[in-house]
């Protein structure tokens with residue numbers, strides 16, 4: 120029997136990013152990113168505007184491809200069409216149909232996944248309740264505020280109960296009370312086995328993540344649990360720790 124090489128062993132991480140660069144023409148926006156995201160954790164990605172967070176999560180979601188290096192999701196090299204049903208992706212720009220109502224948008228997206236009619240109805244009810252849009256079920260989405268569109272996009276990402284959730288700034292424009300209940304739900308999903316990757320600028324949300332990756336100018340400058348990152352830099356906040364790591368990488 121052939122001896123098993125390290126490469127042939129199954130990955131122990133849900134997402135494995137190896138030596139990833141991303142260039143747009145001559146402009147390089149990600150530089151040699153190496154990152155492992157374990158199963159059943161909330162992994163937060165933070166960094167200043169334009170640092171490359173969205174570019175990175177798009178490659179994990181399989182909607183963009185690395186110029187160099189590899190991205191593996193559930194041991195499969197991305198992008199791969201058959202993995203997409205395992206992922207709930209909430210993009211930064213809402214991809215909703217303005218002419219359709221809330222319910223019509225949800226039924227449309229639900230139809231992309233194999234779900235019985237009864238299951239669709241049940242899930243639509245649950246996710247609408249979670250994002251507090253039940254009373255707007257028959258409202259055309261073009262009349263929604265930015266925060267309401269974000270909430271509907273989140274509901275759509277959660278609809279088919281994917282084992283991996285990728286959320287790009289999910290709580291922008293959402294009030295603090297609802298934000299809290301959404302994070303509670305993310306915690307429950309994590310406890311039930313979902314792997315959640317989230318980009319955010321909100322400090323108290325970063326504290327709720329199990330692990331964080333800090334990106335600056337397309338480079339991963341630090342990763343670890345919030346407690347670990349603060350302890351390593353003798354900081355009392357994530358913000359302070361981030362500034363410390365920026366200083367180290369000047």
Ligand SMILES: Nc1ncnc2c1ncn2[C@@H]1O[C@H](COP(=O)(O)OP(=O)(O)OP(=O)(O)O)[C@@H](O)[C@H]1O
Pocket residue numbers: 143146148166167168169170171172173174175211
């Ligand atoms: N399709 C593209 N073509 C050219 N440049 C791009 C493209 N997509 C992203 N970029 C550039 O890549 C860099 C990183 O952008 P990205 O959206 O990943 O940053 P970000 O950290 O998510 O920012 P923000 O927090 O503002 O959303 C930016 O300089 C952006 O202009």
